[in-house]
Amino acid sequence: MTTYLARRLATLVATLVAASVAVFCLLAILPGKPAQVILGTQATPESVQQLTKQLGLDKPLSQQYLDWVHGLLTGRYGNSYISQLPIGHQIGQALAVTGPLVLFGLVVGLLVAVPLGVAAALLRRRAAGPLITAGSQIGIAVPNFIAGLLLIYVFSVKLGWLPASGFVTWSQDPWQAFKSLVLPGIALGVVEGAVLSRYVRSAVLDVLRSDYLRTARAKGLTRRQALVRHGFRNGSIPVLTVLGLELPSLIVGAVVIENVFTLPGVGTLLLQAVDNRDLIVVEDVVMLVAVTVLVVNFLVDVSYRLLDPRIGHAR
Amino acid sequence: MTLLQVDGLTVRIGGAEVVGDVSFALERGERLGLIGESGSGKSMTALALIGLLPEEASVEGRVVLDGDDLVAMSEGRRCDLRGDRIGMIFQEPMTALNPVMRVGNQVAEVVRRHRGGSRRSTRERALELLRRVEFADPERIARAYPHELSGGQRQRVMVAMAIACSPALVLADEPTTALDVTVQAQVLELLARLVAEEDAALVLISHDLAVVSGMCDRLLVMYGGRIVESGPTDDVLERPRHPYTVGLLATSTAMAEGGRRGRTLPTIRGSVPGLGRFPEGCVFRSRCERATDRCRTMPPLEGAGHAFACWHPVERPVTVGGAT
């Protein structure tokens, strides 16, 4: 396990470095000089040059890259080119929205996927099972922003229960903040849940067909006892893998959903920065997402090993 | 005294009859061998006895254990009997054990289910059981996961689970088929000894005559979901009456001896038909050389002690190996 961890960590670091180089290079070729964009078309060449120098963009690319990474590692994110606000602060504020939102989506997704997937597998010979499966097909096909609009229409416009947009900070009014995340969280989670429910279903089917479940029954366990005691852990292994794959798409989904509900989250920050050609903010946000995704994958891999004793011996 | 009485057991899956009108009785402590090719309904019979058939199967008939009909009783009561009065050993020790649960816990689970007791006492009992199936260091085995054990070791764990609650009946479905030949004998010997110690009856299912003949008092020969011949082991082996039994014996004896003599192996003509494709009447007639028009009706299983279901039984004692 220790050697595995060490090796897996090394891969993680190497991947992170590669990702940072990729992000940096991609944005380095961005057309339009940032200084020119910031100062507008009226600016004199001298002032553009001066600002370029001030931003450190006159240095060779390799130096710029190292400065950037150094900043990231030491927590000095610098200031936005455009708003001059400290990026660390901006990202922190945005995370206070996006973090809970993704978590909310994840919880909703699991709440949808696990019961539906299990039911679809257990009831596959009755009418309900295929019906759930068909429903999940439709759920997968609905883009999350459509789901979001549907929720807004029903719960905000028609019923007026929950806010359709905007966000007050947690410190101002936690209850209001929570309320404004309910609809976005559901919109995000339901669609992911539909995707996930198919994997839960086939994982449960695999468990149901397994010999060890029959053994458990032969020991005198009821169907339910056998499923819970023997099926849960076995079934959760493949589902966990898929969950690891789905988390990135939840994060990306959050970018879209924030746009639907005009939430000041990481996605909004990113899109604004893209709009404004705020290079350094784009780089930092993309890196943040990349780190999150890669670390999540790492954690999934590791917990996979903890859940499944067979893997440690395979290599 | 009769422990198990099976009457007219019939199992259907999706319209196909996989077990047809199977009846037999089993005395306390008796060892019964159930033999036949794959697809003959042996495993389905065993699963029907313990009530673990696939969901889509329908069962008719009676399976009476100690006066209680297992087919008619509630699922809750059946659960109480499984693992307690009836122990079962499956063919694939690799997949039959839960891959993510320590072996000790899996053995302890059956004890806890039926005997209750503290975590500690059931654990002690599990170690004792592991010792009984001849593990030298049960503590280490108890901590192991199934994939860390060999095939033979895993099957011994299965045996430990089957006898954990001193059952009256042990069902063993091809317990050694997946194992190396050298390990087979060891596991069979262990099974025989433990069943005898617990004074349990044994139903041993196998396609391998050698396995069954050494261990069982009585044999049931199955083909196409039906019992075609039954009787004391010696009688059936020495004076087989059903053409199918004759063919089976010839093949298996020739396998044992014939290889070195360079003879062509005798085989039974044709192959086992797919599910639901057995002929009307006598199920064996599509492969039988003695079949006549009369075989269009199913012959009854008749005979005291040594019974067979055939209109044209083999009369003379067959010199084994020569019958083709």
Place this chain on the structure above:
Amino acid sequence: MSVELVEPFPEPLADEEVEQRLRAGAWQRLLHEPSALVGGTIVAAVVLLALVAVVWTPYDPLAQDYAHVLAPMSWSHPFGTDEFGRDVLSRLMGGAKLVLFSGAVSVAIAVAAGVPIGLASAMRGGVVGDLLMRVVDLVYAFPALLAAIVLAAALGASTFTAMVAIGIAYIPVFARVTRSSALQVVGSEYVLAARAYRRSGPAIVVRHVLPNIRAILIVQSSLLFSLAILAEAGLSYLGLGTPDPDPSWGRMVQEAQDTLSRDPMLAFWPGIFIALAVLGFNLLGDGLRDVLDPRLRSSR
């Protein structure tokens, strides 16, 4: 949006059923597969809509008509008009054209780059193959839509950027699928035999590998098409895809959001079209998989 396209836990079929499926003609079997039938019908309808849109739409999708703003459904405007008085049906038809075109380009990019990469790494093995797959895995771990956002940021928002970005983002999916299925073929005895006859690598690929993985590639393409539609809709919705005023379903939803309380169907029509198109390609992919590769049958 799932990235793992092939359901990883296929339900085994009875051998007889496999045999039966292999015996009948592929087309005939396709007609007996309900999901393929429904999916195929939907896809055909979308394609038809797009083809008609090439030569004719009821109105010019771009023509604004301030006399008829937010018109309800009527004979002259079956789906009503938007806030600029543009005919929604015409815009939906134009959107169908765009969705199919950009989806096709995205899939083509993913296939054209992903398949050779997967083949190369499967055939070469060793350090080169490993390295190739490491790079692919790296890109794979990166969310596709995020990559598309970054690319759109770098290159500026346009239909072209969106298509290319989505295509590139899904290259790893194809590379991985191709590699894993090609490895099975490469490991088989007939390829070993071909190697023994000193057939060259490319010859083996053309004669043995490609024909054997064709089915799975077709299935993947269909499934990827639905992902590409979703991604394009998402990008357009965010304003990173097709710019105004060209009709794109995702963009139409975004524009209709402001008038959601007054005219909800304006947002939901394009939404329904997106969902239907995605559903169609998904079902078609599932159905094709069942027919072409019964052993990979999705557990239904």
